[in-house]
Amino acid sequence: MLIWFVVIYLLISIAIGLIAATRVHNAKDFAVAGRHLPLPVVMATVFATWFGAETVLGISATFVKDGLRGVVADPFGSSLCLILAGLFFAGRLYRMNLLTIGDYYRLRFNRRVEILCTLAIVASYLGWVAAQIKALGLVFFIVTGGAISQPAGMVLGAAIVLTYTTFGGMFSVAILDFVQMTVIMGGMLYIGYVIAGMTGGVGAVVSHAHAAGKLEFFPEATVVAWVPFIGAWITMMLGSIPQQDVFQRITSAKDEKTAVRGSVLGGSIYFLFAFVPMFLAYAATLVDPKVFAELLARDPQLVLPTLIMQHTPLIAQVVFFGALLSAIMSCSSATLLAPSVAFSENIIRNIFPNMRDHVFLRIMRVVIVCFACVVLAFALNSGASIFKMVENAYKVTLVSAFFPLFLGLYWKRATTQGALAGIACGFCTWVLLEFFGTNNEVWLPQLIGFCAAGIGMVAGSLLPQVVGHATTSREALSAHVPHPHASAQHVPATGHHHHPHHS
Numbered sequence: 001m002l003i004w005f006v007v008i009y010l011l012i013s014i015a016i017g018l019i020a021a022t023r024v025h026n027a028k029d030f031a032v033a034g035r036h037l038p039l040p041v042v043m044a045t046v047f048a049t050w051f052g053a054e055t056v057l058g059i060s061a062t063f064v065k066d067g068l069r070g071v072v073a074d075p076f077g078s079s080l081c082l083i084l085a086g087l088f089f090a091g092r093l094y095r096m097n098l099l100t101i102g103d104y105y106r107l108r109f110n111r112r113v114e115i116l117c118t119l120a121i122v123a124s125y126l127g128w129v130a131a132q133i134k135a136l137g138l139v140f141f142i143v144t145g146g147a148i149s150q151p152a153g154m155v156l157g158a159a160i161v162l163t164y165t166t167f168g169g170m171f172s173v174a175i176l177d178f179v180q181m182t183v184i185m186g187g188m189l190y191i192g193y194v195i196a197g198m199t200g201g202v203g204a205v206v207s208h209a210h211a212a213g214k215l216e217f218f219p220e221a222t223v224v225a226w227v228p229f230i231g232a233w234i235t236m237m238l239g240s241i242p243q244q245d246v247f248q249r250i251t252s253a254k255d256e257k258t259a260v261r262g263s264v265l266g267g268s269i270y271f272l273f274a275f276v277p278m279f280l281a282y283a284a285t286l287v288d289p290k291v292f293a294e295l296l297a298r299d300p301q302l303v304l305p306t307l308i309m310q311h312t313p314l315i316a317q318v319v320f321f322g323a324l325l326s327a328i329m330s331c332s333s334a335t336l337l338a339p340s341v342a343f344s345e346n347i348i349r350n351i352f353p354n355m356r357d358h359v360f361l362r363i364m365r366v367v368i369v370c371f372a373c374v375v376l377a378f379a380l381n382s383g384a385s386i387f388k389m390v391e392n393a394y395k396v397t398l399v400s401a402f403f404p405l406f407l408g409l410y411w412k413r414a415t416t417q418g419a420l421a422g423i424a425c426g427f428c429t430w431v432l433l434e435f436f437g438t439n440n441e442v443w444l445p446q447l448i449g450f451c452a453a454g455i456g457m458v459a460g461s462l463l464p465q466v467v468g469h470a471t472t473s474r475e476a477l478s479a480h481v482p483h484p485h486a487s488a489q490h491v492p493a494t495g496h497h498h499h500p501h502h503s
Helices: 002-023 027-035 039-050 053-066 068-096 101-108 111-143 150-198 202-211 223-239 244-251 256-273 275-287 289-298 300-311 314-351 357-381 386-393 395-400 402-410 416-436 445-462
Strands: none
Touching: 002 111, 002 150, 002 314, 027 150, 027 244, 027 314, 027 357, 039 068, 039 150, 039 244, 039 256, 039 314, 053 068, 053 111, 053 275, 053 300, 053 314, 068 101, 068 223, 068 244, 068 256, 068 402, 101 111, 101 244, 101 314, 101 402, 111 150, 111 300, 111 314, 111 357, 111 386, 111 395, 111 402, 111 416, 150 202, 150 256, 150 275, 150 300, 150 314, 150 357, 202 275, 223 395, 223 445, 244 256, 244 314, 256 275, 275 289, 275 300, 289 300, 300 314, 314 357, 386 395, 395 402, 395 416, 395 445, 402 416, 402 445, 416 445
16 A cells, blocks of 8 residues: 555656756756745755755664764754855855856866866765665665565666656756655654654653763763764765755855845754654664664664554555655755756866757756766665765865865965865875775864865965966956856857866
8 A cells, every 4th residue: 555655656756847847948947947946945945955865764873873973964064064055155156146066166266176176076976866866775675565676676766866857957856845845844743743652752752862872962072082073073064065956056046145045944944854853763762672673783774664664554654755755856856966967067068168058958968867877886886874875975075175165255365276286185185094094083084184175275375376377356256247057048059158268
């Protein structure tokens, strides 16, 4: 019975996505939904993009094992990322009227910085999207009682998400995010009500978690405890800011005020709601301690789905898996679209600068299909947990793309040479320590790489300038002539993408 409800839900989702696709007429519509989205939709798409498999399955499993300290990266770091992006970046980036965040790096610095940062951003999505695909495989496996294996479920899930994302782009993603946010919030609250009734109420679960030391957040007052804590926090908080999906939601808003508010409100709601799956997973350990102790040791990601399947009525199962599928699909569609648009705009367009708009739209769709295949292969062959996949995704952007964005916006003396030095220092330091260093659990490789990136960018900007130059001054960015795709509904057939040549 459950499986038929799931099938119907999936078909409805695909139908909504394909109907939304009829509004896509050009590259601007596909990439940023024509810059028309109202506040409720922007807020919903910010929330739904982040409330994915790692929130429902990954964070909840990590909390049961390690308590609040274990989830410092997500939701604490990730929600702060969205709030900071809204407060300090949304307004400035919205005014520039760009198609991708890579366009910013080209305008503020030069084409080399654009390409390097875009490649880092695209690479970071590999783990994130793979985590969603892995979760879809897990859901299909559980719902069908093992009739569909996890690998087959991954292939099926990827195909479904790919269908509406490829045709509808940001329009489909935004509309479905709005629908799916409603399902997620309603579904999770209902399940919370059902489970609370089985465990003696919310207070009883919270008291038990407190007694078990699971609600302790800050570590002991030692360097050994605090350094990795801060490292995990900033990896998600700052490494997620220079991301195309965050940028896409900002630039899809109908105006600057909506962009700022949508990001701050979406991040705040995400933070509050992330505690619901944590509550559910911990409550599971009280419902059937023996069974769930075994699951914790074997695969903590199964704690919450097993609880729902074994201890709740059919209606609760339908609601939970509907909400879970909503969370995963909204997250995976957004994270599939973002790197594909960035790669098309900032890599392929550099090779073919005079591409017509309809050809460019076709290229973006082809890139989405190719990226989905790469992600699927990665998900099928990775042994990492969903939470780990997501946490690791942001290391590369933290050490490469954060400082050129932040200092480029807020420091007048930031130069192209500084940006290139920062990227080189940060990335090389991180790679050397991550893959060839001793496995130091205190001084995390991405934390040292982050510091090296900041020092490299400041030093490179202050030293005599011998490499490159900025194509556009910081002051001129706010008066930037809008990108042809971002500003016009219909781009002329001869319209081209201006990439100034420079050293």
